[in-house]
Amino acid sequence: xxxxxxxxxxxxxxxxxxxxxxxxxxxxxxxxxxxxxxxxxxxxxxxxxxxxxxxxxxxxxxxxxxxxxxxxxxxxxxxxxxxxxxxxxxxxxxxxxxxxxxxxxxxxxxxxxxxxxxxxxxxxxxxxxxxxxxxxxxxxxxxxxxxxxxxxxxxxxxxxxxxxxxxxxxxxxxxxxxxxxxxxxxxxxxxxxxxxxxxxxxxxxxxxxxxxxxxxxxxxxxxxxxxxxxxxxxxxxxxxxxxxxxxxxxxxxxxxxxxxxxxxxxxxxxxxxxxxxxxxxxxxxxxxxxxxxxxxxxxxxxxxxxxxxxxxxxxxxxxxxxxxxxxxxx
Amino acid sequence: xxxxxxxxxxxxxxxxxxxxxxxxxxxxxxxxxxxxxxxxxxxxxxxxxxxxxxxxxxxxxxxxxxxxxxxxxxxxxxxxxxxxxxxxxxxxxxxxxxxxxxxxxxxxxxxxxxxxxxxxxxxxxxxxxxxxxxxxxxxxxxxxxxxxxxxxxxxxxxxxxxxxxxxxxxxx
Amino acid sequence: xxxxxxxxxxxxxxxxxxxxxxxxxxxxxxxxxxxxxxxxxxxxxxxxxxxxxxxxxxxxxxxxxxxxxxxxxxxxxxxxxxxxxxxxxxxxxxxxxxxxxxxxxxxxxxxxxxxxxxxxxxxxxxxxxxxxxxxxxxxxxxxxxxxxxxxxxxxxxxxxxxxxxxxxxxxxxxxxxxxxxxxxxxxxxxxxxxxxxxxxxxxxxxxxxxxxxxxxxxxxxxxxxxxxxxxxxxxxxxxxxxxxxxxxxxxxxxxxxxxxxxxxxxxxxxxxxxxxxxxxxxxx
Numbered sequence: 001x002x003x004x005x006x007x008x009x010x011x012x013x014x015x016x017x018x019x020x021x022x023x024x025x026x027x028x029x030x031x032x033x034x035x036x037x038x039x040x041x042x043x044x045x046x047x048x049x050x051x052x053x054x055x056x057x058x059x060x061x062x063x064x065x066x067x068x069x070x071x072x073x074x075x076x077x078x079x080x081x082x083x084x085x086x087x088x089x090x091x092x093x094x095x096x097x098x099x100x101x102x103x104x105x106x107x108x109x110x111x112x113x114x115x116x117x118x119x120x121x122x123x124x125x126x127x128x129x130x131x132x133x134x135x136x137x138x139x140x141x142x143x144x145x146x147x148x149x150x151x152x153x154x155x156x157x158x159x160x161x162x163x164x165x166x167x168x169x170x171x172x173x174x175x176x177x178x179x180x181x182x183x184x185x186x187x188x189x190x191x192x193x194x195x196x197x198x199x200x201x202x203x204x205x206x207x208x209x210x211x212x213x214x215x216x217x218x219x220x221x222x223x224x225x226x227x228x229x230x231x232x233x234x235x236x237x238x239x240x241x242x243x244x245x246x247x248x249x250x251x252x253x254x255x256x257x258x259x260x261x262x263x264x265x266x267x268x269x270x271x272x273x274x275x276x277x278x279x280x281x282x283x284x285x286x287x288x289x290x291x292x293x294x295x296x297x298x299x300x301x302x303x304x305x306x307x308x309x310x311x312x313x314x315x316x317x318x319x320x321x322x323x324x325x326x327x328x329x330x
Numbered sequence: 331x332x333x334x335x336x337x338x339x340x341x342x343x344x345x346x347x348x349x350x351x352x353x354x355x356x357x358x359x360x361x362x363x364x365x366x367x368x369x370x371x372x373x374x375x376x377x378x379x380x381x382x383x384x385x386x387x388x389x390x391x392x393x394x395x396x397x398x399x400x401x402x403x404x405x406x407x408x409x410x411x412x413x414x415x416x417x418x419x420x421x422x423x424x425x426x427x428x429x430x431x432x433x434x435x436x437x438x439x440x441x442x443x444x445x446x447x448x449x450x451x452x453x454x455x456x457x458x459x460x461x462x463x464x465x466x467x468x469x470x471x472x473x474x475x476x477x478x479x480x481x482x483x484x485x486x487x488x489x490x491x492x493x494x495x496x497x498x499x500x501x502x
Numbered sequence: 503x504x505x506x507x508x509x510x511x512x513x514x515x516x517x518x519x520x521x522x523x524x525x526x527x528x529x530x531x532x533x534x535x536x537x538x539x540x541x542x543x544x545x546x547x548x549x550x551x552x553x554x555x556x557x558x559x560x561x562x563x564x565x566x567x568x569x570x571x572x573x574x575x576x577x578x579x580x581x582x583x584x585x586x587x588x589x590x591x592x593x594x595x596x597x598x599x600x601x602x603x604x605x606x607x608x609x610x611x612x613x614x615x616x617x618x619x620x621x622x623x624x625x626x627x628x629x630x631x632x633x634x635x636x637x638x639x640x641x642x643x644x645x646x647x648x649x650x651x652x653x654x655x656x657x658x659x660x661x662x663x664x665x666x667x668x669x670x671x672x673x674x675x676x677x678x679x680x681x682x683x684x685x686x687x688x689x690x691x692x693x694x695x696x697x698x699x700x701x702x703x704x705x706x707x708x709x710x711x712x713x714x715x716x717x718x719x720x721x722x723x724x725x726x727x728x729x730x731x732x733x734x735x736x737x738x739x740x741x742x743x744x745x746x747x748x749x750x751x752x753x754x755x756x757x758x759x760x761x762x763x764x765x766x767x768x769x770x771x772x773x774x775x776x777x778x779x780x781x782x783x784x785x786x
Binding site: 388389392393396409410416419420422423424425426427428430431432433434435436437438444445446 | 653661663666667711713718720724750753758774776778782784
Binding site: 028029030050051060061135136197219222223225226227228229231232233241243245254256257258259262263264267278311313314315316317319320 | 531532533536537538539540541559563564567568670673674676677678679680682683684692695696697698704705706707708735736738739740
């Protein structure tokens with residue numbers, strides 16, 4: 001089954017009738033997944049948005065509950081559930097892989113995050129394969145196929161003028177069955193996508209085990225600014241902080257993105273900071289991406305989207321680090 | 331900073347909420363004197379005492395506006411009269427710059443005002459407060475993104491109403 | 503010899519002689535025309551140093567971090583040099599802690615478009631005002647665009663439009679604090695945003711909190727800003743931060759007399775920590 005690219009707009013109009021549809025678009029100068037509607041021009045040729053789609057499942061600020069005191073002096077709590085039916089249309093295979101990582105974190109090992117689970121259940125993912133790559137893309141080196149995302153509900157493989165439609169889950173099949181007005185029964189050959197940036201992950205995970213005190217961390221961290229750009233544009237960074245804002249006797253409790261690059265992130269109540277300097281923070285970030293997560297969940301936390309490579313103010317490049325780790329000789 | 335699109339959508343019984351940061355040595359004393367002299371002025375103003383206008387941190391202003399005030403008044407001793415000799419000279423420079431910055435970002439000039447009021451100027455304090463209240467009332471509520479969203483649970487009865495009551499003879 | 507050759511030679515000599523413990527410059531990045539800051543301690547690494555028209559990063563802020571390792575040598579253009587003057591004036595470092603190799607800056611280009619960066623098109627001082635030796639010739643003085651042109655643009659907008667404009671600016675901010683971390687004026691040991699116990703600014707990302715951060719940042723650095731434009735360049739959301747910085751600078755120029763921050767070690771005017779008895783009076 002194929003979907004002609006010219007019919008995508010009509011399909012989006014159809015989808016956005018009942019649900020919020022998010023598409024890659026540049027709004028106000030920022031490339032992100034924006035709600036489809038007036039003034040939002042979807043751009044499926046854009047290889048990667050500046051902001052990842054993770055905020056659809058894990059918003060930068062998420063209200064958890066509202067609390068206040070009733071006339072008898074006892075606390076009342078009202079929980080928020082702002083999850084709604086959402087469709088993300090045009091998510092890329094690297095970002096789909098990031099959702100696998102987030103699913104592992106928020107839904108497995110005996111911990112289920114209700115906010116995430118609710119949003120995840122109500123999310124329909126329509127993944128669009130990549131016909132071309134940006135210079136910073138290296139997803140195939142991280143085990144992602146730029147034309148295939150196995151966990152997407154619907155996979156649209158780019159075939160030039162049309163997309164080859166693959167319904168991959170029950171939800172996806174039910175969805176695609178409704179698209180008959182827009183699709184045609186035909187076959188097409190997906191174009192291949194060549195990535196110029198390659199890294200060799202062979203042996204990197206194991207090698208990192210013995211590299212906790214290696215000098216490369218110092219060389220690397222010395223130029224880091226310790227800003228949070230890489231963590232906020234990263235599709236898999238999922239650390240958050242829980243805090244509250246109060247006015248008189250009522251207030252809200254919320255959680256918001258946090259960044260391991262900030263000095264305050266690991267600050268403990270007694271004033272001790274186990275990661276006091278840049279070196280420890282930078283090491284932790286890359287160790288988490290390339291080693292800790294792999295050990296716990298059996299997959300890399302870096303999906304090769306290239307956003308941090310593109311956006312880092314000092315061009316601190318994870319692909320160069322991976323090369324350096326590969327070349328490191330203790 | 332404030333989107334002036336109230337379009338007449340001013341809530342019924344709305345009263346401007348104004349915070350006045352007053353220097354301990356002059357204006358706060360002046361306000362005290364106004365009270366001793368039984369001067370009437372609108373209860374829309376909540377007076378906060380600061381040690382010196384030089385202590386006035388621009389962050390207090392932003393915080394006040396963010397937290398729900400419709401206007402901010404900063405008062406200190408007349409230049410030359412500072413208890414700490416030079417505090418209000420620094421404040422003057424800082425507030426000149428800060429006021430322009432806020433206006434640049436779109437705050438109406440009347441919502442942030444600075445005045446020098448001495449301990450003897452009870453009348454000036456009253457007049458200033460009355461004029462600020464009326465100016466802000468004319469502007470309507472400040473529509474800002476607040477930190478705590480309005481919530482539909484019934485309000486908790488507490489002493490809050492006491493502040494909102496404005497004597498009729500003042501508003502008339 | 504090109505400036506790059508001189509830099510390499512001198513860096514090698516300085517490190518070998520032990521005159522400096524570390525040397526800061528730029529090296530080539532992975533991609534075409536990309537550079538990245540480089541901190542070296544070994545003279546053998548000096549050949550990695552590059553200097554070309556794509557060296558986007560200013561280096562002054564790094565000195566603060568590497569100074570515990572000993573005297574620092576670094577390459578300075580106008581902006582780097584003024585950053586150093588700023589750090590010295592703020593007593594973060596001492597002048598004798600750094601050895602400055604000055605270069606005239608031709609203006610830096612965007613590695614993708616090849617056009618001159620906005621911050622360099624606005625530059626007024628491309629040659630270093632403070633240096634120990636010059637590598638190569640001084641560059642021609644750039645023809646800077648009108649210093650406060652973009653401020654005037656915003657000022658020309660009607661008040662509700664300005665309000666909406668800045669609301670949209672703050673709505674985009676993700677509070678990564680890159681603007682703070684790159685700024686040679688932001689040298690507090692602990693930034694107010696990191697002081698969670700005091701809770702100056704809430705952690706929610708919304709217009710109110712972002713505005714609180716943005717305005718405070720401007721008030722903190724406004725009278726010391728060296729107008730290097732790095733905050734604006736590093737912003738991943740492309741927020742027009744120099745429109746805020748320059749607004750404050752323009753007002754201080756108008757109200758307290760012409761000044762330009764950090765042009766020499768002798769004159770480190772900071773209008774907001776000074777006063778005059780006959781300052782403009784608007785608050786009577």
